[in-house]
Amino acid sequence: MTEILTAAQMRAIEHIAIESGEVTGLELMERAGKGVVDAVFMQWPELSETSRRAVVLCGPGNNGGDGFVIARMLKAHGWDVRVYLLGDASKLPPDATTNFLRWQALGDVETIGDAPRLAGEADLYVDALFGTGLGRALDGAVLDWVRDRAAAKDVGAKTVAVDIPSGLCSDSGRVLGAGADVVSAQLTVSFHTAKIGHYLNVGSTTCGTLVVADIGLTSQSHDGFVDIVEGARLPSLSKSDHGHKFSNGHALVLSGGANRTGAARLAAGGALRVGAGLVTLGVPHEARAEIAAQITAVMMREIDDVVALDQMLDDPRVSALCVGPGFGLGSTQADMVRAILARKCATVLDADALTLVAQMPDMIERLHERCVLTPHAGEFARLFPDIALALERAPTSGPAYSKVDATRDAAARAGCVVLFKGPDTVIASPEGQCSVNAAVYASAAPWLATAGSGDVLAGFVTGLMARGHAAKPAAEAGAWLHAECARVFGPGMIAEDIAEQVPAVFRAIGVR
Ligand SMILES: NC(=O)C1=CN([C@@H]2O[C@H](COP(=O)(O)OP(=O)(O)OC[C@H]3O[C@@H](n4cnc5c(N)ncnc54)[C@H](O)[C@@H]3O)[C@@H](O)[C@H]2O)[C@@H](O)CC1
Numbered sequence: 001m002t003e004i005l006t007a008a009q010m011r012a013i014e015h016i017a018i019e020s021g022e023v024t025g026l027e028l029m030e031r032a033g034k035g036v037v038d039a040v041f042m043q044w045p046e047l048s049e050t051s052r053r054a055v056v057l058c059g060p061g062n063n064g065g066d067g068f069v070i071a072r073m074l075k076a077h078g079w080d081v082r083v084y085l086l087g088d089a090s091k092l093p094p095d096a097t098t099n100f101l102r103w104q105a106l107g108d109v110e111t112i113g114d115a116p117r118l119a120g121e122a123d124l125y126v127d128a129l130f131g132t133g134l135g136r137a138l139d140g141a142v143l144d145w146v147r148d149r150a151a152a153k154d155v156g157a158k159t160v161a162v163d164i165p166s167g168l169c170s171d172s173g174r175v176l177g178a179g180a181d182v183v184s185a186q187l188t189v190s191f192h193t194a195k196i197g198h199y200l201n202v203g204s205t206t207c208g209t210l211v212v213a214d215i216g217l218t219s220q221s222h223d224g225f226v227d228i229v230e231g232a233r234l235p236s237l238s239k240s241d242h243g244h245k246f247s248n249g250h251a252l253v254l255s256g257g258a259n260r261t262g263a264a265r266l267a268a269g270g271a272l273r274v275g276a277g278l279v280t281l282g283v284p285h286e287a288r289a290e291i292a293a294q295i296t297a298v299m300m301r302e303i304d305d306v307v308a309l310d311q312m313l314d315d316p317r318v319s320a321l322c323v324g325p326g327f328g329l330g331s332t333q334a335d336m337v338r339a340i341l342a343r344k345c346a347t348v349l350d351a352d353a354l355t356l357v358a359q360m361p362d363m364i365e366r367l368h369e370r371c372v373l374t375p376h377a378g379e380f381a382r383l384f385p386d387i388a389l390a391l392e393r394a395p396t397s398g399p400a401y402s403k404v405d406a407t408r409d410a411a412a413r414a415g416c417v418v419l420f421k422g423p424d425t426v427i428a429s430p431e432g433q434c435s436v437n438a439a440v441y442a443s444a445a446p447w448l449a450t451a452g453s454g455d456v457l458a459g460f461v462t463g464l465m466a467r468g469h470a471a472k473p474a475a476e477a478g479a480w481l482h483a484e485c486a487r488v489f490g491p492g493m494i495a496e497d498i499a500e501q502v503p504a505v506f507r508a509i510g511v512r
């Protein structure tokens, strides 16, 4: 998996590299500027063909320092470059000052209030106002510029954001302030690794194309770092050449009553597709005929109450459970959830099971480390109302409380893995290990927003746990497969199609 960093982690990595004498801050700034110019010419080759006009907006920190480097490099390409500075040049930090002076030898520096706004006035706008040091909402002349630029609605406008679009918090992907004012970039060039904010919340819709430039820093893995889930780095999902069905686990998916069995059937199909050796639907008597008419490889067993459930769970071959999709919210269902939690089996709690946990104060304490909760935003708010509130409150200062923070806090409180759904799905363990499955940028899967898709995800995670994967890797692999199946299928996809894509996706990542 690839690490993505907070601003503080990035600063620490830079600091260590500079302190060790491996590189100077000035060298890093030069490489950052070059990385942006190279990415601009790669993204828009037409800009490299003839000299053009650039407007470079520089802020009061090192992001502004990068801007002066970019201005100098574009000038060296023969461009007409105009530079606008926010604030007092005498207060720039040292490396930015050096590059300010280098630029001053080549051209003027005007004040930000005079910066042009319209596409006709420049071929390229460079946003070097704020990067990882954004501390509060945009205001004053910068805010005016951002609003005017947004109102201009230029077709084919080209704005490159240096490190991160100004106004966006690099830890959370949230816009600081109540107004949602942020530079809208077509290209964002970050350095060393992407930042968490590029992937969460509105980060991906604000950055345009995201490019990460190598500035020669060495990676320094750390337990606290957040990972991006990647298909190429999932645990092995191949089946053993010598296995039999029971060696691949037996998943039990509990269904609700008649006329609401679809969700459990979708989950069961998902569990089977990702390789559980057997999948059984636990079905109330009244729904038997309905389910029997619609399943083939999935098996069925009548489970009406806790007694029948306990009998089934006495079979040690049942290796994972899924409870919640279409399950119901009655007292029998609540008793069954309690009975399941008492068994300490690998269990995915989704949909109605999450609502039951939220309604019964004793339930949260019964959750354990082999559970995975899979809430969407509404379910998350029911389960963890105070945490959800902190996440919804408009952030006034940076770094802002993020979905990563919220999921980590929820997992610590629940004592189990929490998979907080969305295009920016965050998965956290109670110990704070955390990853993001980002169905954004080239991995976007917008057709996942369809009825029943969450049921399939619950089934995927259950199937992988039934096969013996631990809760967090199962949640990560399930989330990645889910989004990738939808991406591969593309437009027109409905929930039934998701699991059907598993064979193609498995083949593509070498699963056998
Ligand atoms: N430190 C280094 O060696 C390197 C830093 N790099 C660049 O440096 C950036 C980080 O630099 P800094 O830490 O100086 O932070 P920034 O340049 O992002 O901004 C910090 C400055 O902006 C002010 N500020 C924050 N929010 C404001 C607001 N809303 N309105 C007005 N002023 C505000 C702060 O008081 C501070 O003066 C990175 O994003 C990256 O672009 C790169 O050059 C790579 C090397």
Ligand SMILES: [K+]
Residues within 6 Å of the ligand: 063, 127, 128, 129, 130, 131, 161, 162, 163, 164, 165, 166
């Ligand atoms: K920026």
